Amino acid sequence: MKLRLLSTVIIAAAVVLGVAVPAQAAARPGGVLLVTDAWSTHALDVRTGARLSEVGNGSDATISARGRWAYAHDVDECIPDIEGCWGAPxxxxxxxxxxxxxxxxxxxxxxxxxxxPAWSPDGRRLVYSWHTPGERGLNMINADGTGNEQIVSFSGPGRFSPDGRGVAFVKDGNVQVIDLRTRAVRVLTTDGDALYDAPDWSPDGRRLVYAAADSFRIVPATGGPSTGPTCPASRTR
Structure with a gap:
């Protein structure tokens, strides 16, 4: 199960810790937590835990600045499997x-x-991870379904920068950013310690936060040494 935090609670915690605020958290305040599994995405009230609504008939749901949802969902006929349906989203x-x-x-x-999927700040484009046998990468597409193209091969998921000019992703264990105009790629970290999950941007676009092997880390958007609060994500004794 995955959690997407779109809450002022997260913003307040980030201010206290002095860490970068995820761009999606800042984009839609109001105390809403998105909980997604393999089949659907629901909005929860972070104060009560009450389920507010199903916001996407699929996983990884995210909302654009224009109020449109995007999510992963297999539209083909169900192929029965021991855990439900077998297919590709x-x-x-x-x-x-x-x-x-x-x-x-x-x-x-x-x-x-x-x-x-992840929306551009203006809601006109999306990036998403694409997998087929023998092919994997980060694709970009217009909101009307045109212009589908791969922008990075063999990478993890991506997130648009606040100005919409770049996309951050992890490849070969390092946080990287592609300039969407020139297609030049900047490698921000070099220790190979970043996990597959998408990095996220501070609202001003100057920093990115990402998950490393044992903690969350922050790196300048221009590159350089990464830092972070000493709060391990998990640790085995």
């Missing part, structure tokens, strides 16, 4: 109330698929 968007679904990327294969 497609990239789907829908309106604020969950209607007007539109399939942006369809994967006819039974493995791989589209996962981990």
């Amino acid at each position: 497609d990239l789907v968007t829908s309106g604020p109330a969950g209607g007007a679904e539109r399939v942006l990327v369809h994967n006819p294969e039974r493995s791989g698929g589209a996962t981990d």
